[in-house]
Amino acid sequence: MAPNRAPNLKKKAASTDRGPSKAGPAPVVSTGYWLFKSEPDAFSWADQKSRGAKGEPWTGVRNYLARNTMQAMKLGDLGFFYHSNIGKEIVGIVRVIATAHPDPSDDSGTWACVDVEAVCDLPKPVSLAQVKDTLALAEMALVKSMRLSVQPVRPEEWALVCQVGGLDAKSLKPLAPLRS
């Protein structure tokens, strides 16, 4: 079935643990950083962005470590969106908008997924090659645990990838924007 994840494009968003309908700013301070892999010809960053604020359930993960990682995610956590196979680069930032709930593409009750929404582009996508060439990023799971499709990211790794990618990690606004 799924390469990294099932495309599962027709699914309605799951109901569990949706963000509050109370409006207002992000409900929870981000406490963790993650990385989500997807093959762009199955589900690309453009696809993710097209989902807008409804986000997308990250279904199709069939790996226990990856599942446990998703179960550790909290509302408001941020993650990198990585294109595997084609592109091989981190292209955007997503936010967890629903914590782990049963994967609707799984009948066995074993697997879980979270929902994520696109937050912003990484102004300068950061390639796998760059990550490998950067000493401070050499321990990233992206390098060390190549086959894990959902991974934790250390805060210092998060900060550095954002910086290299031209993004201010605090404001999630581009660094040194083009002047007009």
Next chain:
DNA sequence: GCCAACGTTGGC
């Protein structure tokens, strides 16, 4: 398209 890495399965 190849193949290394590595998770999963199943025999014992």
Next chain:
DNA sequence: GCCAACGTTGGC
């Protein structure tokens, strides 16, 4: 509960 066989991921 070990471990060989097998299947899959994903970089190259």
